[in-house]
Amino acid sequence: MHQKPSLQISQQQRQVMTPQMQQALKLLQVPTLELQQMLKEELTQNPFLEEVDEFAEVEDHKAEGEENPLERQEEESVTPESEAATESKDEIDWNDYSQDDFDRVPMPQGETNSEFFEKVPVRRDSLVEHLTTELHMLPLSEDDQALGEIIVGSLDDRGYLATPIDELAEFARATVEEVLRVLAIVQTLEPAGVGARDLRECLLIQLKARGQEGTLAWRIIDTQFENLKNNKRADIARALKVTVEEVQDATDSLGSLSPKPGFELSAEEARYVVPDLIVERVGDDYVAFLNDRNVPRLRINAAYQSVLSGKQKSGREEKKYVNDKLSAARWLIKTIDQRRRTMINVMNCIIQEQREFFDKGIQFLRPLTLQAIARQVEVHESTVSRVTNSKYVQTPRGIFELKFFFSSGLTTDDGEDVSARTARDRIKNLIADEDAKDPLSDQKIADLLQADGLNIARRTVAKYREQLGILPARIRRRV
Numbered sequence: 427m428h429q430k431p432s433l434q435i436s437q438q439q440r441q442v443m444t445p446q447m448q449q450a451l452k453l454l455q456v457p458t459l460e461l462q463q464m465l466k467e468e469l470t471q472n473p474f475l476e477e478v479d480e481f482a483e484v485e486d487h488k489a490e491g492e493e494n495p496l497e498r499q500e501e502e503s504v505t506p507e508s509e510a511a512t513e514s515k516d517e518i519d520w521n522d523y524s525q526d527d528f529d530r531v532p533m534p535q536g537e538t539n540s541e542f543f544e545k546v547p548v549r550r551d552s553l554v555e556h557l558t559t560e561l562h563m564l565p566l567s568e569d570d571q572a573l574g575e576i577i578v579g580s581l582d583d584r585g586y587l588a589t590p591i592d593e594l595a596e597f598a599r600a601t602v603e604e605v606l607r608v609l610a611i612v613q614t615l616e617p618a619g620v621g622a623r624d625l626r627e628c629l630l631i632q633l634k635a636r637g638q639e640g641t642l643a644w645r646i647i648d649t650q651f652e653n654l655k656n657n658k659r660a661d662i663a664r665a666l667k668v669t670v671e672e673v674q675d676a677t678d679s680l681g682s683l684s685p686k687p688g689f690e691l692s693a694e695e696a697r698y699v700v701p702d703l704i705v706e707r708v709g710d711d712y713v714a715f716l717n718d719r720n721v722p723r724l725r726i727n728a729a730y731q732s733v734l735s736g737k738q739k740s741g742r743e744e745k746k747y748v749n750d751k752l753s754a755a756r757w758l759i760k761t762i763d764q765r766r767r768t769m770i771n772v773m774n775c776i777i778q779e780q781r782e783f784f785d786k787g788i789q790f791l792r793p794l795t796l797q798a799i800a801r802q803v804e805v806h807e808s809t810v811s812r813v814t815n816s817k818y819v820q821t822p823r824g825i826f827e828l829k830f831f832f833s834s835g836l837t838t839d840d841g842e843d844v845s846a847r848t849a850r851d852r853i854k855n856l857i858a859d860e861d862a863k864d865p866l867s868d869q870k871i872a873d874l875l876q877a878d879g880l881n882i883a884r885r886t887v888a889k890y891r892e893q894l895g896i897l898p899a900r901i902r903r904r905v
């Protein structure tokens with residue numbers, strides 16, 4: 427059988443993500459601050475878009491006794507011509523692109539249009555820069571200074587020396603003894619504990635800096651570190667010939683030491699969270715609105731009206747360029763409007779589903795899924811996921827990430843569902859009120875919750891306890 431090349435035409439259907447759809451999904455997913463930057467970039471790239479402060483413009487014209495410019499724009503609006511009929515003389519309906527027709531959620535009384543200025547923290551020196559500055563202040567020889575800079579540059583973010591001593595000696599062309607001598611100097615720098623090669627050495631350096639060398643806490647770390655990690659206080663007491671109470675007091679003092687001293691300088695400053703949505707209580711209802719006062723308000727630039735209306739002679743390429751930019755501007759304005767509507771609808775559904783949380787607190791948070799909200803808003807589940815991703819809402823009970831309201835659930839004896847976050851909060855409260863000498867085991871906590879009507883297994887309690895960062899009962903036990 428002979429095979430020879432040939433050309434065949436086939437027709438098939440497949441879903442293609444257009445650039446407009448990609449832009450719409452991106453605008454839906456980004457938080458308000460990123461949206462503000464994206465729209466400013468669009469303003470510089472698309473001449474058809476312009477930013478307008480409608481409220482200030484209306485007030486200025488009212489003060490001069492003129493009519494509302496937005497109403498005048500509606501009277502002067504024209505109809506846009508299609509790309510296929512660029513030579514027609516149909517007028518453009520600018521009202522289709524103006525911001526006038528967009529539904530806005532009214533702001534609660536007392537809200538102002540003052541700008542929000544984010545407090546940007548002043549840049550701090552990194553760990554390496556800080557230690558290098560300290561090193562240069564010491565009376566060291568040039569060789570020791572150079573070797574000290576190599577050691578400082580080999581520290582990780584925790585402040586630990588991760589590179590073996592012999593490798594540092596080979597790289598610096600120095601002896602192991604010289605590296606150890608300069609390393610001892612680096613370990614005297616602040617913050618105390620930097621330059622250590624493991625946790626044990628890090629804690630010993632900090633105790634030495636506090637003048638506690640030789641104390642019981644020092645001896646415990648120096649000689650009983652493995653027993654300390656396993657919380658074997660009785661074994662430590664027998665080995666050091668002290669009482670268990672003395673061991674407990676000594677280990678309590680170790681809680682003020684830092685296991686990762688480098689994070690004191692390398693950790694980034696906490697940044698302020700700007701909520702994308704605000705929920706306020708008005709009477710017996712909760713009102714949700716967007717916190718987008720600083721987002722540019724866009725409308726079509728009327729300067730290009732003469733180009734498309736035919737009043738100004740222009741070539742086909744010029745009209746095609748303007749039509750393309752007009753379509754892009756129209757789509758962007760429509761997408762922003764759809765983003766507003768979707769976010770408000772999703773937030774209103776969350777308020778409806780979690781009404782008891784807003785009224786009474788976290789113990790009344792109900793289990794909720796993205797799919798349940800998607801059915802109510804009549805959108806795809808992925809759309810709700812994009813709306814709630816990396817976005818925050820300011821409520822009368824504090825600022826929460828939108829994902830906070832979604833969690834799995836547990837059942838109760840009366841058939842009601844309880845949120846997993848509510849269960850974790852109840853576990854946290856039980857442990858906070860326990861007797862330190864007889865802490866609650868995971869099984870005991872499960873029994874107490876089951877007595878209250880919450881169906882939960884011991885392994886589920888253990889999972890939630892670990893998520894809360896709480897140690898097991900045997901480690902929490904006090905003498």
